Amino acid sequence: MAPSFKYWDDCVDPEDMEAMWRDRDVSNEWEAVGETRGKKVHLSRDPDGQSYLTQTEMREMICAIAEIESNRQPLAQRYDPKSREASVGIMQMLQPTAEWLFRELGYRAFEMEGKPNLLFRPFISVYLGAAYLKWLSNFDGTSRNEEFVVRAYYGGPKKATHKSTTGYWKHYLSVKQSLPSRSEVNLAKKYSMASDDLDHVNRASSTTAGWTYWDSKASADDMEELWKNPEVLKEWTKSGERKGRVRFSQDPEKRPYLSRVEVKAVADIIVSRHFASKGIRPALLSALAEMSSMRFLDGIGPGSGIMGIPYQTALWLNKDIGFKAYKVKAMEDLSNPFLSMYFGTAYVSWLSQYEGRERTDEFVVQAYLRGPDNVNIQETGPLWVKFQRIVPSYEDLKKMNEGNCTIL
Structure with a gap:
């Protein structure tokens, strides 16, 4: 009834x-x-x-x-x-x-x-x-x-x-x-916003209620590691964050996202903890996050989380491939930046040995964004060009932040 x-x-x-x-x-x-x-x-x-x-x-x-x-x-x-x-x-x-x-x-x-x-x-x-x-x-x-x-x-x-x-x-x-x-802008315009536009909107400039907090997404151990990162500590102190109540930055439509400093710090932590022997560069992961999700906490388009990784892919990596440091039980779990970064890195690791061959960064980046069977010069080649423009900013993030106060 x-x-x-x-x-x-x-x-x-x-x-x-x-x-x-x-x-x-x-x-x-x-x-x-x-x-x-x-x-x-x-x-x-x-x-x-x-x-x-x-x-x-x-x-x-x-x-x-x-x-x-x-x-x-x-x-x-x-x-x-x-x-x-x-x-x-x-x-x-x-x-x-x-x-x-x-x-x-x-x-x-x-x-x-x-x-x-x-x-x-x-x-x-x-x-x-x-x-x-x-x-x-x-x-x-x-x-x-x-x-x-x-x-x-x-x-x-x-x-x-x-x-x-x-x-x-x-x-x-x-x-x-x-x-x-x-x-409000329409959905298409919303998702085509240049990532650099977010650099002019942050925690300090907004007085709106309804924040999403880091502490509600990440574990206490992961939060402690972030607080130990010098660049994160500097950024959070400047915006008035305090332990137990660290706000995510918000765009004009109140969607939470990570600053570049935060993305790079999460990548550094995940690589050092779980992939130290794989030779994966945190800057590569950070640039993929920029391209996959524009650093939005919940991702954009069909992918989820900051790494834009589909739930089914994360579940497959967890259950079938053996990446078990984090558990994924529901789509919402991928809104944890550490969990999303972990499975994004796991996917990069798997792609780097796709079909039993050592793969280049060029292949891995294109395969990550469009699938390993869809890599070709005409369709995915421009993604590699875009990646090459983005990745240097993460390779020298500290120097960039010292010279440009608009970076998040």
């Missing part, structure tokens, strides 16, 4: 409610209709009495897809006689798909196996819908455009270019165009 929701508080955890209240657009909208912080917040209702989420409460592609799939109604259900399965919730997720994302791809923020009613909860539905969209965006190891992702969400990857999904794509574009305009 499907649940019945009248209030946001019925289907959202307290910490998620607090996060909603902290969003200025959402809080303004709620207060305008008489909602009060500390009391239950009513879900909006359509003329038929069905609860739904407002467009302010949704975002970007998620919002447009939710509009089409469920009209933003958390309790929406659609039964498919052919598959004999019912898609449910805001994102119209199938329970088998939810369990696959949980079991195989590591999206384990919520226990999904055998609990179909959880998909009626907005945060869970959006979490898994976003996870599925992220998987589609790199389907079959290829970076996919918005049209492919949207059409594949509706008809599956095999029908992303089939005429049967054309109407859905046109409907999506129409809905997306009708959504309220927003002051």
Whole structure:
């Protein structure tokens, strides 16, 4: 039996409610209709009495897809006689798909196996819908455009270019165009921001609440090692950090990221601890982090963490190849910079001996970013050129920092 929701508080955890209240657009909208912080917040209702989420409460592609799939109604259900399965919730997720994302791809923020009613909860539905969209965006190891992702969400990857999904794509574009305009940059612009632009935004310049802390991600031993690093100590002292509450830097959209000093320090620690005999340069790892994730804590695109390594790759390295210094049990684990760096370094180590041959840095860099079977001069050669421009800054990071105060 499907649940019945009248209030946001019925289907959202307290910490998620607090996060909603902290969003200025959402809080303004709620207060305008008489909602009060500390009391239950009513879900909006359509003329038929069905609860739904407002467009302010949704975002970007998620919002447009939710509009089409469920009209933003958390309790929406659609039964498919052919598959004999019912898609449910805001994102119209199938329970088998939810369990696959949980079991195989590591999206384990919520226990999904055998609990179909959880998909009626907005945060869970959006979490898994976003996870599925992220998987589609790199389907079959290829970076996919918005049209492919949207059409594949509706008809599956095999029908992303089939005429049967054309109407859905046109409907999506129409809905997306009708959504309220927003002051934030769009997703494509967000992820194409030059990494150097981040150097002008840091901990010291922001007074906004809602920080993500190093101490919530890394172990006490790893944090102690960072504090011992002279460059990290200098940077953290300058920005007013203190033991137990070290903030990550934030970009203008409040996304946490690592400074170059922090990335290099983590690479130094991981190499010295676990890969000292492999001849892997910390500067190489740091430059790969720059290229893979732009140093964002949660990564960008299909990869996760600062090293942009897929969860499945990390799991394979851990279980099958024998890199067990850190454990990876869920996608969220890769937001620990040390864990992400460890498995990124493990992958570099494996690639350096790919197919039993000693490989050059040129091959390793291109293979890391595009896969070992896709290395070629035409397509991946430019990545090596870009890498060669970035890596010197990490090889002489101390000297660079002494001469340029804008480096993070």
